[in-house]
Amino acid sequence: MPVRRGAVRRGGWSGGGGRWLVWTGRVVLWALIVVIVVNGVRAPIERLTESDTPTGTTATPTGSGFPEAAASAFASQFAAAYLNFDGAKPDERADRLKPFLPEGADRQMGWNGFGRLSAGTFQLSDIEVQDAQNAVVTVFAQSGSQRWRLSVPVYTADGKFVVSGQPALLPAGGPAGLPATAEPEHDDTAEAELRPQLESFFKAYAQGDATQLQRYVVTGVTLEGFGNKLTLEELKSVSAPPGGTRREVTAVVVWGVPTTATPSPVPTNPAAQSAGLEQAYRLTVEKQGDNWYIRDIRGATRSTG
Template sequence: MLGLPDPGDWEAKKARRKAKTAPAPTPAAPPAQASAVNPWESAAEALKAQQQRTAATPSPPASTPPPARETGAPWATIDEKSGSVALRRLGRGVLWAVVGLAVITGVRAWVVPNQHTADNAPPPAKTAPAYPSDAAQAVAGRFARAYLTWDEDAPEARAVALAAVLPDGADTEMGWDKQGRQDVLAVQPGAVTPTTQKQARVRVDVLIRTTEEEATPAKGKKKATEAKTADRWIGLDVPVVQTAGQVVVTGQPGMVGVPAHGPKTPELKTPETDAAFGQQTADTVNDFFRAYAGGDTDTVTAPGATVPPLPDGMTLVGVTSWAADAGTGDDRTGTARVTWRIGQAQVEQTYRIELTRVASADAQRWQVANIHGSTA
């Protein structure tokens, strides 16, 4: 302790050193030198005197500390057991483990979200199933054709056609007075607008042909009648309802007007063109359309391409224009305007042409890989 020698060893060494080196006593030695005392001896004697005074005073046995080993030293040496050292080290290890665990848990909570929070989140709201628009359009289209077709000479045909798309027991006359004649030339179902209680409203555009008879007076003869026809588009809003896994018409429709023109389109960007490539491939496009009109495109299309021939009755007038899109590589596209003759009329149409470069050992050329109408 504190780097000092054991008091017992100190006393023994001092006695031996005194016996060897002590000089002969001289009567004339000064009193100050003869009375030189080692400070350790003075401290030991003072401690012994204090211990004797303390022992003379009685005290409770429980509070009396164990007597120190009488070694003549002013302190008592107590050996530290190895068990206390191990316990202290274990406590320090547990403390550092708890600190480390707290740090790791905190960092993980910052990086990884709490799973319990996600588990406790409310479930997503259930959405209602989509309305069966395809079935509604099919039923409304059939109804529109039957509803707008009538012939005063055969009223039963209309009733039978309506019964197929109406609920059982419904009125199959649907407000018709059983007069006149009218035919349906085309039916185009449109938007389906769901309302309430599994009901919906289906827009149907119908092209009808109405027959009207007019009397023409003749001199000296009875009035003759002449039939005139008129074709027009009309709109119908057809009410339907979904029931028992099917869609049926619930009642009379309402006639509505057909817009005279559509809405304005947004400004569409046209692709940049490559004039040099357009001139380079102009003959390729002309040859293709001549073969296209003739019904044989195998010689002007790229290997593996399939282009069905046009129907009979179409004659090529010519390619009005060809503009190749800007680009690079072995596959290029462009827009062609072509004029056809159909019967006695001519009509211009627009095509998007896809070209591909076909190379052989001797040369390379551009051929048509695909074609489709419009610019979209």
């Protein structure tokens, strides 16, 4: 019987499965091409990014557990022993270093036993934590007019510390360059009015007499003086800007600082005489009637007029 047009043929393979395999192969091929292209683009970008990352530096781990405060104190004590030596007394330095060094370490920690160095004013500069047990602690030190930084590798375990390698001296840098500032405006009349008032105030401030101080301060304000530990040698300058009844003024004074030296039979001995120390103050003052009164006193800013 002839097959009618449009009828479904039964039995045999129609070839649809072959087309499915072809399309599957194409999808796999295109996916492979996409992966190759993406990796090819990403690789140079990653290399470029890595080249911009600084080398030779170790970031401080967050929450490393390293005892920074105690290690800083340990390194400062070590620096005090390490940066003080005298060729005439080498064993003294070795004894001072012993509590900081591991067993078998050079007892002089690299010093050849000659010369003399005296350093002090040890303060923490920074600390580079490497992990929970290792860090490099850098402290400031000063010897005469020379400032240094000393980097000290430190290891810790069971609450104890040890210097784990050779220290390194680094320059501390000089003072920052201070740019010039414009001369502030002055109110000559106010400065003339303030001078006698401030001179009396600073005398009372040096004496620390609460009753006397109340004569020069705003009602309700209490200031503590020096209790005769200083004396007023001179009110050197007063600088007052133009303004209203409340202003911030600057006063430069010279304090007399009693000597702590043993009395000398030589009257011209400088160490036996009272020292003079010039200092600058900011004062908030208020004018009430014809007089100025102090509301607050602080250290001056860089511009003193």
